[in-house]
Amino acid sequence: MRHVRGFDVARPLSIGMLVFMMMPLVFLPLLSIFIFGTNKGLASFWAALMAPEAVFALKLSMVTSFWATVFNVLFGLFAAYVLSRHAFWGRNALIVTISLPTAIPTAVAGVALLMLWGPFGILGRLLRPHGIEVMFTAGAIVLANIFVTFPLAFGVIKPVFDTMSRSLEEASATIGATRWQTFWHVTLPSLRGAIVSGALLTFARAVGEFGSTIMVSGNLAGRTQTAPLYIFAKFNEGQIEAANAIAIVLALFSFLVFSVLFFARDWLDVD
Amino acid sequence: MAQVVSVMDNKVNPISNGSATAYAASIVGVSKLFGKTSVLQNITFHVAEGEALVLLGASGSGKTTILRIIAGLEQPYTGKIILHNKDVTELPARERGVGVIFQSYALFPKMTVEKNIGYGLRIRHRPRKEVKKTVNELLQLVQLEEHRKKYPSQLSGGQQQRVAIARTLAYKPEVLLFDEPFGALDAQTRGHLRREIRALLKKVNVPAIFITHDQEEALELGDRIAVINVGNIEQIGTPAEVYNHPATEYVATFLGAANILDAIVRKDRIEVNSALIPARIDEKFKDGETVKIVFRPEDVLLSKTPLPAGRACLSGGIVEQTSFVGAYERLRVRLDPAGGACETGDNPYYLTTETPESQTAKPIIVTRPKPEAVEVKLQRGDRVFVGLNAFTILPKTSRPK
Numbered sequence: 001m002r003h004v005r006g007f008d009v010a011r012p013l014s015i016g017m018l019v020f021m022m023m024p025l026v027f028l029p030l031l032s033i034f035i036f037g038t039n040k041g042l043a044s045f046w047a048a049l050m051a052p053e054a055v056f057a058l059k060l061s062m063v064t065s066f067w068a069t070v071f072n073v074l075f076g077l078f079a080a081y082v083l084s085r086h087a088f089w090g091r092n093a094l095i096v097t098i099s100l101p102t103a104i105p106t107a108v109a110g111v112a113l114l115m116l117w118g119p120f121g122i123l124g125r126l127l128r129p130h131g132i133e134v135m136f137t138a139g140a141i142v143l144a145n146i147f148v149t150f151p152l153a154f155g156v157i158k159p160v161f162d163t164m165s166r167s168l169e170e171a172s173a174t175i176g177a178t179r180w181q182t183f184w185h186v187t188l189p190s191l192r193g194a195i196v197s198g199a200l201l202t203f204a205r206a207v208g209e210f211g212s213t214i215m216v217s218g219n220l221a222g223r224t225q226t227a228p229l230y231i232f233a234k235f236n237e238g239q240i241e242a243a244n245a246i247a248i249v250l251a252l253f254s255f256l257v258f259s260v261l262f263f264a265r266d267w268l269d270v271d
Numbered sequence: 272m273a274q275v276v277s278v279m280d281n282k283v284n285p286i287s288n289g290s291a292t293a294y295a296a297s298i299v300g301v302s303k304l305f306g307k308t309s310v311l312q313n314i315t316f317h318v319a320e321g322e323a324l325v326l327l328g329a330s331g332s333g334k335t336t337i338l339r340i341i342a343g344l345e346q347p348y349t350g351k352i353i354l355h356n357k358d359v360t361e362l363p364a365r366e367r368g369v370g371v372i373f374q375s376y377a378l379f380p381k382m383t384v385e386k387n388i389g390y391g392l393r394i395r396h397r398p399r400k401e402v403k404k405t406v407n408e409l410l411q412l413v414q415l416e417e418h419r420k421k422y423p424s425q426l427s428g429g430q431q432q433r434v435a436i437a438r439t440l441a442y443k444p445e446v447l448l449f450d451e452p453f454g455a456l457d458a459q460t461r462g463h464l465r466r467e468i469r470a471l472l473k474k475v476n477v478p479a480i481f482i483t484h485d486q487e488e489a490l491e492l493g494d495r496i497a498v499i500n501v502g503n504i505e506q507i508g509t510p511a512e513v514y515n516h517p518a519t520e521y522v523a524t525f526l527g528a529a530n531i532l533d534a535i536v537r538k539d540r541i542e543v544n545s546a547l548i549p550a551r552i553d554e555k556f557k558d559g560e561t562v563k564i565v566f567r568p569e570d571v572l573l574s575k576t577p578l579p580a581g582r583a584c585l586s587g588g589i590v591e592q593t594s595f596v597g598a599y600e601r602l603r604v605r606l607d608p609a610g611g612a613c614e615t616g617d618n619p620y621y622l623t624t625e626t627p628e629s630q631t632a633k634p635i636i637v638t639r640p641k642p643e644a645v646e647v648k649l650q651r652g653d654r655v656f657v658g659l660n661a662f663t664i665l666p667k668t669s670r671p672k
Contacts, residue, residue, distance in 0.1 A: 171377035173364040174342050175391045176442060185390070189381035 033251060037244030048245035053221050057230035058249065064138055064226065065206035068145030069153075073199050076153030077191070084161040095158075101150040109147050110215025117143070117216075136218035141226060144212040149205045153198030160194040197261050204257040208250065294353070295320045295478035296341065296446045301350030303336055303502075310336050311502045314350070318446065318478045323469070325481045327489040328499030329525070334482045337499070338448050341480065343367045354445040370439025370477075374451040376431045378423035384434050385410065385419040391442035409437040413471070428456045429464050436468070440475060447472070447479040453488060465491050486526045490514065498522045514567075516663055523565040523663070530571070530635040534564045534664070541664065544606055544633070548583045550664065563665045568601070568638040572658035575647065583659040589623065590653045591634065600644035604657060605632040623652070 019027075038045050048054065083095055101109065117124045117134040124134060134140055164187070172182040188195075210228040217224040225233065227246050234243040296318040303311040310333045318324045328334040339345035341352055343364035351360045359367050378387050385406050392402045410416045413433035423431055432452065439447060452468070453461040469492060472479050481492050489496050490510040497507040498521070506518040517523035520531060534543040536558055541550040543564060556562060578584045585606070592603040635657070649655065 165375065165377065167373045167375055167377040168379065170342075170344050170364070171371065171373055172379075172390075174344070174367070174369055174371045175394070175438065176365045176368070177390075177394045178365065181394045185394070186379055189379075192381075 030251060033244055033247045036240060037248045040241060044241060045245050045248075048242045049249065051242065053225070054230060054242065054246055056222050057225050057227045057246065060138065060141070060225065061207050061227040064141040064145055065203050065209075067142045068149060068206045069199050069203045071142075071146055072149055072202050073153045073195060075150075076155075076157050076198055077195070079154050080158040080161045084158060098154055099151040101147050102152070106148055106209065106211025107215065110144060110212035113140070113143055113147060113212065113216050135216055136220070136224060138224060140216040140218075141213055141224065144216045145206040145209055148209055148212055149202045152202045152205060153195075156198035156201065157191060157194045160191055164190055196264070200257050200261050204254055207253065293319060295322070295355060296480070297351075297353040298337065298341065299351045299353065301337070301340060301347045301352070303333070303340065303345070304348050309502060311340075311347075314502075314504060316497055316504060316507055318480060321473075321476045321478055322494045323472055323479045323481065323492060325483060325489040325493035325496045326499055327483055327486060327493075327496050327525070329484055331501075332499045333502040334499045335450060338371075338450055338480065338482050341446070342369050342371050342448055344371075368442065368445045370436075370442075370444030370447045372432065372435045372439065372447065372449045372452055374454050376423070376435040378431055378434055378438070380423055383420050383422055384415060384426070387423070387434055388437045388441055390438060395442065405441055409440055412440070412475075413437045429460055429467075432464065432468075436471065440477070444477060447477050449479060449481045451482055451484070453483075453485070461488070462491075468492070490526070496526075498525060500525075515661070517565060517665075520563065520565065520665060523665070528568050528636055528638075529565050530568065531563050531565050532633065532635075534562050536560045536562055536664075544586045546585050548585065548659065553664070556664065556666070561667050563667060564662045565665055566659055566662035568636045569599075569640075570659060570661040571604075571635065571637040572660055573602070573604070573637055573639065573647075573649065574656045574658065575649075575653065576656070578656050578658045583662075585657045585659050588632075588635075588655055588657050590649050590651055590655060592651060593649060595644075596638075599638045599640050602637045602639070602649060603634050604637055604655060605634050606657065608632050623654075 037048075079094075079098060083091060104112075114135060115121050117127075117140070119125070119128055119133075119135070121135075127134065134143070168186050168190070169182050172186045173179075177185065208228060209226075210232070213226055214229055214232070217226065217229065219225055219229050219233065221230075221233065227250055231243045231246050231250075234240075234246075294317040298317075299315050301311055301314045302309065314333075314337060316324070326334040326337060336345060340347045343352075343359070343362060343366075347360065351358055353359070354367065354369070379390065382390065388409050389402045389406045392405060406419075407416075410419055413436060415430060415433055415437070418426060418430060423434065426434065436447070449468075453464060456464065465488060481489075483489055483492075493510055495507060495509055496513045498505045498513060500521050506513055506522045508516075513522060514526055517526065517529070523529040523531065532543055534541050536542075536552055536556045537547060538558055539549060539552060540547045541552070541562070541564065542548075572578065572582065588604045588606045590602055591605050594601050637657075
């Protein structure tokens with residue numbers, strides 16, 4: 001150390017360098033949406049946002065992501081419970097399989113779902129004569145969301161289960177609680193933080209899903225068009241303001257979710 | 272007078288099947304295997320109403336497994352658990368009504384003190400009024416009224432333990448099981464809490480089983496102590512019985528310091544190191560049989576002059592090391608290779624610091640209370656006469672039949 005008390009030039013230099021590197025990669029692209037989206041005034045931004053198709057796309061994204069989140073959190077809880085409480089042959093294989101969907105390109109996920117549920121898919125072919133159409137509906141979007149966000153909640157909840165002391169549950173049992181009472185009163189409260197962050201992660205990821213959704217939804221405006229699909233469609237049609245308005249909403253939304261995750265984590269996990 | 276004792280008979284009363292007994296808890300013939308390893312072999316003991324029994328053993332002795340089997344957290348391979356005349360062996364933990372105080376206390380972290388204490392009643396769907404009343408009484412009993420709204424993480428170790436006890440007392444447990452209750456606490460808090468818990472148990476009159484590896488804790492907490500070694504009960508008895516009359520070498524050495532010497536039975540005497548000491552010999556020892564004698568460091572008598580007649584004189588010896596340990600002085604004494612004649616002191620084979628045997632002769636550990644250590648100063652190289660105030664004769668093979 002050359003400067004014991006004096007000015008250390010490495011400090012502002014390294015911080016400045018970090019910010020400079022992030023400029024073209026993160027900050028400027030985000031800034032551009034806001035500049036483009038609002039450069040014709042807030043009134044036109046508001047009008048673009050309130051267009052019926054835009055409102056529908058946002059609503060559809062929220063609703064489909066909500067149901068995918070509900071399912072994946074419940075499933076993640078159940079899977080984490082089974083896989084951390086019971087040792088059995090093939091357990092690791094199951095853990096890897098659950099984690100796999102995030103590693104698969106989202107377009108591949110879309111194709112995979114089509115191959116199963118599509119009109120000529122393995123199951124779809126059997127359902128079609130009964131008038132049951134799964135693909136190109138809101139249900140298909142939920143399925144795609146479930147698939148691509150499958151391991152997120154599980155991945156957050158499982159480690160908490162693993163490190164949770166068994167003696168809490170044993171204490172509850174000796175006190176006289178049934179398994180269900182123990183789960184409800186003892187296990188679940190300890191998982192609160194993990195469940196909330198798992199849900200937020202899943203929801204944020206599902207809202208932004210594009211690759212698989214575009215393949216399975218049919219991308220019908222006002223029927224099966226989610227917010228990211230709307231942005232893509234409007235951009236292709238040259239309606240930059242319309243695309244930008246939704247983009248701003250989605251960007252702010254993600255920012256909010258991750259802020260909550262970052263700052264609320266400690267609060268949620270307080271013992 | 273030399274007080275001479277023989278081995279205590281440590282037979283356990285077999286439980287009479289089906290008939291009513293005064294026992295709060297009975298563990299009958301319990302054994303347990305983990306895989307192919309046997310961790311408990313035919314364990315039988317009983318706990319009387321209001322009694323505190325301590326299971327004392329080293330880690331890995333199987334004592335925790337016994338506790339978990341009583342609680343229903345582990346199934347025995349053979350044997351029965353009977354609580355107040357009811358066979359609960361097949362019942363799950365939650366139907367046994369046993370209170371377990373875990374080593375980590377296992378308080379529910381997201382519940383306040385009062386919620387923790389009321390948990391047992393709430394899951395039993397008792398009326399809110401009753402829950403509140405019981406919780407208030409228990410808070411008062413364990414003196415935590417001002418902490419009722421706090422969370423476990425805001426309490427000290429001792430306070431957490433009191434919450435854990437109150438939480439089990441709420442549903443009036445058949446028996447309380449304490450798993451290494453003071454393991455996580457510092458030495459000072461331990462002693463204090465021990466006395467507090469003992470007083471509390473006497474007040475509520477609930478039978479308790481403690482598990483510990485700490486002999487001091489066992490002696491202070493237990494009405495009776497069961498010494499467990501590799502899945503067997505070596506001895507069960509009151510603290511005084513187990514300490515003063517250990518049934519086996521293991522019990523003798525595990526419960527405090529003990530000196531062990533080889534000896535031979537000679538009619539109404541016992542021959543140790545060529546000294547003949549008068550002793551009351553148990554019938555089970557034959558004349559001429561090789562045995563062991565066990566004696567505590569504090570039961571050794573050291574004198575610079577020949578011992579008065581009538582004292583059980585063991586040998587002459589030489590002080591090798593002295594150290595001051597607070598309340599008493601600890602000495603290591605090497606016994607003369609051929610003791611004998613220590614009443615008179617005319618022993619041609621006595622040790623000095625120069626004799627080569629001073630490195631090899633049998634050493635014993637002696638403790639003397641402070642007043643005695645001050646009055647008769649001893650230092651390295653001093654010749655002493657060694658007498659015994661009390662000792663126990665044990666068979667050569669350490670395990671009782």
